[in-house]
Amino acid sequence: MSKKNKDPLSWPVSIANWQSFDSGDDHLGSEEYPLFTDAWIIGQGICGPYNFINTIASSTYGQIRPAIVLRYARYLKFEISGTYWDSNEDCYHGKSSQEELAAVLSVAMGVRLRAGRTTRRFEQNSDPLGTPQELHSQPFFAKPDAYNIPSAATGQHSLNDAFEHINFLPRTSTKNAIAIIRSSRLYQDSPWLAESEPELAWILLVSAIETAAFVWSTTSETKIKRLELNNPNLYAFLLKRNDEDLLGEVAKHYPDETGAARKFCDFILNFSSDEPQTRPPIHHMQFLWQHEKLKKALKTIYGYRSRALHDGIPFPSPMCKPQAFRNGTSEWCYSEIMLSMTTSERGGVWKQEDIPMTLHLFEFITRRALLNWWASLRFEQTPQQKPAENLD
Numbered sequence: 001m002s003k004k005n006k007d008p009l010s011w012p013v014s015i016a017n018w019q020s021f022d023s024g025d026d027h028l029g030s031e032e033y034p035l036f037t038d039a040w041i042i043g044q045g046i047c048g049p050y051n052f053i054n055t056i057a058s059s060t061y062g063q064i065r066p067a068i069v070l071r072y073a074r075y076l077k078f079e080i081s082g083t084y085w086d087s088n089e090d091c092y093h094g095k096s097s098q099e100e101l102a103a104v105l106s107v108a109m110g111v112r113l114r115a116g117r118t119t120r121r122f123e124q125n126s127d128p129l130g131t132p133q134e135l136h137s138q139p140f141f142a143k144p145d146a147y148n149i150p151s152a153a154t155g156q157h158s159l160n161d162a163f164e165h166i167n168f169l170p171r172t173s174t175k176n177a178i179a180i181i182r183s184s185r186l187y188q189d190s191p192w193l194a195e196s197e198p199e200l201a202w203i204l205l206v207s208a209i210e211t212a213a214f215v216w217s218t219t220s221e222t223k224i225k226r227l228e229l230n231n232p233n234l235y236a237f238l239l240k241r242n243d244e245d246l247l248g249e250v251a252k253h254y255p256d257e258t259g260a261a262r263k264f265c266d267f268i269l270n271f272s273s274d275e276p277q278t279r280p281p282i283h284h285m286q287f288l289w290q291h292e293k294l295k296k297a298l299k300t301i302y303g304y305r306s307r308a309l310h311d312g313i314p315f316p317s318p319m320c321k322p323q324a325f326r327n328g329t330s331e332w333c334y335s336e337i338m339l340s341m342t343t344s345e346r347g348g349v350w351k352q353e354d355i356p357m358t359l360h361l362f363e364f365i366t367r368r369a370l371l372n373w374w375a376s377l378r379f380e381q382t383p384q385q386k387p388a389e390n391l392d
Contacts, residue, residue: 034066
């Protein structure tokens with residue numbers, strides 16, 4: 001095993017295996033796994049030790065099927081040591097290494113994607129055509145008439161474009177790798193639940209951002225960005241002094257007033273500034289894309305999440321169903337905000353100002369923020385990237 005992977009428990013397994021592949025470790029065998037989705041997948045290719053094979057599955061609207069086969073080549077060798085007798089949840093996220101890859105691809109492509117069990121194994125000194133295994137049944141999905149997250153089911157989604165988002169993973173730091181996998185896992189579950197349990201989908205999307213924001217917020221660059229976002233006048237004053245040490249020192253001591261809620265808002269405001277390219281054709285159906293408007297909406301959303309977890313009050317009903325109608329055609333038109341001035345349903349009454357945005361818009365914001373954060377990590381240098389001779 002390569003030096004950087006002395007303890008596989010300190011890395012997500014799929015990334016540690018990728019590092020072993022990059023280090024030239026021995027090939028130990030391969031497995032194939034079906035990746036289930038209802039999206040129209042285009043392209044295929046190899047990313048590190050992983051071969052993603054397009055099955056050319058039919059693109060029947062709303063049909064879950066194995067559209068990708070993941071051929072997972074194993075290079076990571078687990079060695080039993082004393083650490084395996086100690087409690088350790090540093091990398092735990094509840095799923096397998098193939099699900100780690102399905103999760104990051106789910107974020108990268110914005111689709112529902114779930115890994116099945118092994119369908120074929122390729123072991124050393126065995127049948128070169130592989131040994132067939134039991135085929136795992138496909139995941140359950142309740143197809144609606146109008147989607148809460150329509151982008152996950154419509155249009156083409158490119159595997160090759162997705163590779164550009166994830167090819168940095170073996171070169172990032174341990175803490176970032178773990179945060180990427182955990183936040184991706186939380187995101188991955190949200191599109192599957194968005195149509196049947198949208199209240200839970202909201203919670204998962206907020207938690208995905210919170211997981212990433214916790215790691216991001218520990219950097220000194222983030223502290224300066226937090227100062228800029230939350231006290232622009234003080235930031236501008238310090239910037240005019242042209243003293244980087246002074247700016248850094250003030251930013252270091254700038255209070256983190258609301259803890260998790262502040263990190264959640266700061267992360268999105270820093271990484272999800274661009275509005276969607278595809279928007280409703282009617283202006284009054286669009287969310288007003290302004291900094292203060294977005295900041296206020298994010299605070300409201302986080303408040304609903306906290307209330308849902310601690311008081312048992314679900315997200316408001318208008319945020320849990322598509323604001324959609326057919327505009328004289330067979331296609332749905334999706335609003336980004338609640339269209340009526342007030343609504344009453346399921347024992348609650350909400351005014352338009354209580355409903356900051358729809359689920360599909362927040363999914364876009366969440367996914368864009370995560371991808372932009374990943375992009376910011378592409379060129380970071382970590383101890384794992386140093387030449388072997390410098391590790392002694």
